[in-house]
Amino acid sequence: MGKGLPKRSEDYSQWYNELVKRADLAENSAVRGCMVIKPYGYSIWEKMQATLDRMFKETGHSNAYFPLFIPKSYMSREAAHVEGFAKECAVVTHYRLKNDASGKNVIVDPDAKLEEELIIRPTSETLIWNTYKNWIQSYRDLPLLLNQWANVVRWEMRTRLFLRTAEFLWQEGHTAHATRKEAMDETLKILGIYSEFAEKHMAIPVLKGIKSESEKFAGAVDTYCIEALMQDGKALQAGTSHFLGQNFARAFDVKFATKDGDLEYVWGTSWGVSTRLIGALIMAHSDDDGLILPPNLAPIQIVIIPIYRNDEEFNRVTEKAVKIRTSLQSRGYSVHFDNRDTYKPGWKFAEYELKGVPVRLALGPKDLDQDTIEVVRRDLREKEIINMDQLEGKIESLMPDIHRTIYLKALKFREEHTFQADTYEEFRELLDTKGGFVYAHWDGSAETEALIKDKTKATIRLIPLDIEKEVGKCILTGKPSNQRVLFAKAY
RNA sequence: CGGGGAAUAGCGCAGUCCGGCAGCGCGCUACGUUCGGGACGUAGAGGUCCGGGGUUCAAAUCCCCGUUCCCCGACCA
Numbered sequence: 275m276g277k278g279l280p281k282r283s284e285d286y287s288q289w290y291n292e293l294v295k296r297a298d299l300a301e302n303s304a305v306r307g308c309m310v311i312k313p314y315g316y317s318i319w320e321k322m323q324a325t326l327d328r329m330f331k332e333t334g335h336s337n338a339y340f341p342l343f344i345p346k347s348y349m350s351r352e353a354a355h356v357e358g359f360a361k362e363c364a365v366v367t368h369y370r371l372k373n374d375a376s377g378k379n380v381i382v383d384p385d386a387k388l389e390e391e392l393i394i395r396p397t398s399e400t401l402i403w404n405t406y407k408n409w410i411q412s413y414r415d416l417p418l419l420l421n422q423w424a425n426v427v428r429w430e431m432r433t434r435l436f437l438r439t440a441e442f443l444w445q446e447g448h449t450a451h452a453t454r455k456e457a458m459d460e461t462l463k464i465l466g467i468y469s470e471f472a473e474k475h476m477a478i479p480v481l482k483g484i485k486s487e488s489e490k491f492a493g494a495v496d497t498y499c500i501e502a503l504m505q506d507g508k509a510l511q512a513g514t515s516h517f518l519g520q521n522f523a524r525a526f527d528v529k530f531a532t533k534d535g536d537l538e539y540v541w542g543t544s545w546g547v548s549t550r551l552i553g554a555l556i557m558a559h560s561d562d563d564g565l566i567l568p569p570n571l572a573p574i575q576i577v578i579i580p581i582y583r584n585d586e587e588f589n590r591v592t593e594k595a596v597k598i599r600t601s602l603q604s605r606g607y608s609v610h611f612d613n614r615d616t617y618k619p620g621w622k623f624a625e626y627e628l629k630g631v632p633v634r635l636a637l638g639p640k641d642l643d644q645d646t647i648e649v650v651r652r653d654l655r656e657k658e659i660i661n662m663d664q665l666e667g668k669i670e671s672l673m674p675d676i677h678r679t680i681y682l683k684a685l686k687f688r689e690e691h692t693f694q695a696d697t698y699e700e701f702r703e704l705l706d707t708k709g710g711f712v713y714a715h716w717d718g719s720a721e722t723e724a725l726i727k728d729k730t731k732a733t734i735r736l737i738p739l740d741i742e743k744e745v746g747k748c749i750l751t752g753k754p755s756n757q758r759v760l761f762a763k764a765y
Numbered sequence: 766c767g768g769g770g771a772a773u774a775g776c777g778c779a780g781u782c783c784g785g786c787a788g789c790g791c792g793c794u795a796c797g798u799u800c801g802g803g804a805c806g807u808a809g810a811g812g813u814c815c816g817g818g819g820u821u822c823a824a825a826u827c828c829c830c831g832u833u834c835c836c837c838g839a840c841c842a
Contacts, residue, residue: 620802
């Protein structure tokens with residue numbers, strides 16, 4: 275194992291793969307396409323969970339848990355839905371193993387075939403709506419606002435740690451409402467939560483919009499999304515919120531009695547973010563020396579490195595370091611004092627840079643004599659020696675400043691990589707030379723969209739929600755268009 | 766599913782062409798010197814050379830069969 279990471283400029287995806295492993299976030303597992311999320315990586319997920327869970331609860335949602343297995347017949351109830359997921363479903367066919375004739379190998383017992391095969395959930399709409407049918411009879415049972423934290427399986431051919439794995443962790447919200455408007459409001463409310471989370475906690479600027487017909491969730495009427503731009507100029511969908519209309523209510527016959535005594539189908543939404551967000555976090559901010567984590571999600575926000583030459587110095591430094599740790603912890607920071615004697619300071623500096631710890635404090639004999647401490651911020655690598663009594667104030671201003679700085683850096687990058695194209699040649703040129711987001715006119719047809727994707731690998735990431743209408747001509751067909759849509763190559 | 770590559774110590778690899786003691790770097794263990802930007806010395810531990818079969822006095826190396834993984838495409842959160 276070499277010391278440095280591959281350079282982003284030379285091989286972005288190799289840089290990403292190496293970084294995920296070297297920073298101890300995750301590794302490949304014995305099962306193809308699946309990952310082991312290591313403690314440091316999982317800790318980031320736990321922080322994401324904690325914040326999102328609080329945001330969901332604050333907006334009236336409750337958590338529940340539905341099974342991993344879905345009866346095969348449920349999948350076919352909603353036609354578009356089965357179409358969308360059929361090609362990537364893992365199926366349970368048997369429920370027992372036994373020894374083979376030699377007694378050495380375990381085989382599937384052919385006598386233990388399931389009556390009805392079970393699908394491992396690729397998402398839970400079908401099972402949940404089948405359950406909602408029993409829970410909802412009257413308008414008084416609505417709205418039903420549930421979320422679940424779960425794993426799902428989508429049998430992908432090509433996988434990458436966090437970005438696309440056969441099994442991944444996520445949350446899926448499933449709500450039921452009495453009116454179309456209420457369900458639509460819910461869809462947009464969640465989109466707002468996702469976008470706020472991305473910007474205020476992940477420090478990633480995102481664009482909100484609606485998916486084209488061919489990019490939307492199978493079974494939804496409309497899919498809303500947030501899209502972020504990664505440092506290699508590729509877009510990444512960071513969250514989706516679906517307006518399901520009455521599609522699943524019809525498929526699973528979920529009706530409710532209105533105040534007037536009429537029977538109507540329930541309106542639904544579903545929405546989710548996954549461990550893919552960790553991939554977004556890595557690719558949005560990190561550099562050639564390692565991760566750069568926003569303070570709100572960093573498992574360790576502050577690390578203290580002791581500098582010493584002998585036991586006497588170590589003891590003096592430790593005494594002071596422990597006091598600093600306690601004081602910062604009491605202010606709510608997560609602080610790690612790395613007192614291992616088995617690694618040198620220089621090694622530790624590099625290690626915590628690799629792991630993206632936002633603030634590093636170094637404390638040595640000179641500091642004790644002069645009542646100072648060295649403060650280094652990971653994002654800008656600025657090193658400062660300050661008086662000890664300024665430390666708490668310094669940390670207090672540093673944390674939000676780091677957040678702001680990396681957010682603005684990501685925003686600047688996005689702005690510098692967002693273009694408008696008015697002709698196909700221009701469009702092509704931008705994608706080939708600069709990458710990034712390109713606003714262009716599109717005639718609204720799935721055929722044109724597919725053709726553009728075929729020729730350029732770029733897809734419509736979203737149809738912007740709050741953009742001025744503008745009459746123009748489709749870059750490919752020249753047919754009329756009344757709004758630009760956002761194109762990019764995407765993960 | 767199509768095309769290409771690989772499998773040798775915990776990790777990264779050499780050795781394979783041309784058969785002849787199982788190697789290198791990192792990591793690991795012990796001791797000593799070090800410690801303000803990835804220290805150094807000395808001594809050690811660690812192997813089903815992917816699996817099975819064949820050729821041979823002798824196979825990591827040659828032949829046959831099988832398995833797994835990676836990369837590039839098509840498909841996808």
